[in-house]
Amino acid sequence: MNNENxxxxxxxxxxxxxxxxxxxxxxxxxxxITPVLALFSGATGIASTFSWMExxxxxxxxxxxxxxxxxxxxxxxxxxxxxxxxxEEDKPSFWxxxxxxxxxxxxxxLLMAFPSYSKMFFPxxxxxxxxxxxxxxxxxxxxxxxxxxxQACTHTINLALSKVPGVLEYSTDYKDGxxxxxxxxxxxxxxAIVNAINETGYxxxxxxxxx
Numbered sequence: 787m788n789n790e791n792x793x794x795x796x797x798x799x800x801x802x803x804x805x806x807x808x809x810x811x812x813x814x815x816x817x818x819i820t821p822v823l824a825l826f827s828g829a830t831g832i833a834s835t836f837s838w839m840e841x842x843x844x845x846x847x848x849x850x851x852x853x854x855x856x857x858x859x860x861x862x863x864x865x866x867x868x869x870x871x872x873x874e875e876d877k878p879s880f881w882x883x884x885x886x887x888x889x890x891x892x893x894x895x896l897l898m899a900f901p902s903y904s905k906m907f908f909p910x911x912x913x914x915x916x917x918x919x920x921x922x923x924x925x926x927x928x929x930x931x932x933x934x935x936x937q938a939c940t941h942t943i944n945l946a947l948s949k950v951p952g953v954l955e956y957s958t959d960y961k962d963g964x965x966x967x968x969x970x971x972x973x974x975x976x977x978a979i980v981n982a983i984n985e986t987g988y989x990x991x992x993x994x995x996x997x
Contacts, residue, residue: 800860800882804890807853811894813839814846818901821938824987825908825945833942834987840935847898854891861887901936908941923972924954930992931983934960939988946982950974966996 812819816836824833839846861884880886934940940958943965947956952974958965967979980990 800857803853803857803860804887807850807857808890808894808897810846810853811850811897814843814850815897815900817843818904818936818938819897821942822904822907825942830942830946830986832987833939834933834989837933837935837939837988850894850898854894857887858891901938904936904938905941908938908945923970924968925971926966926968926996927976927979928994928996929965929967929980929983929990930994931958931963931965931988932991933988934958934963936960942986943983943988946986947979950978950982953979 817839820836821833824830931943934943937960939960943958944956947953947958947965947967950969952970952972953967954970955968956965965983969979976993980993983990
């Protein structure tokens with residue numbers, strides 16, 4: 787027989803809903819959080835680990851908002867007066883308070899908005915300094931790159947390209963999944979550029995010379 791009173795059950799349920807909301811919000815932005823974590827850990831190869839989640843991001847955001855709305859409804863709805871009860875109602879702890887739910891709500895929205903400000907965590911890509919002796923060696927490639935889904939991805943790839951000897955300029959756009967690279971062919975090869983991108987975890991799917 788379950789002797790747990792309804793109040794205790796409601797508190798447990800409330801904590802579970804709040805925790806679920808924060809967890810889903812974290813999952814919604816995991817595809818963009820991973821590149822930042824990869825940068826700090828030095829394991830750049832894991833940058834694209836959760837890029838497959840990007841198509842589900844709108845649904846996860848919607849689910850997060852629905853969970854938080856329900857949690858606030860549960861917290862703000864009028865409580866039924868207890869009938870024939872002389873005992874005092876237990877004061878809710880901080881973890882069941884509106885203050886804690888407010889903190890969780892702010893954290894959840896910060897997580898969901900992470901892609902819009904993720905670039906602030908990346909260092910400024912260093913300016914390339916390559917002395918070109920023969921301008922006829924300068925070539926330009928447009929590479930199609932799979933796995934990119936936000937600004938954090940472009941920073942990861944640009945940072946990798948900046949470290950390739952012989953690369954003069956680079957511009958990566960996650961929206962059309964491409965990277966435009968200008969380089970000195972006498973100092974850098976096509977394969978070296980492809981390898982630099984592939985080592986981040988994102989994959990070059992096509993190479994097109996640009997005249």
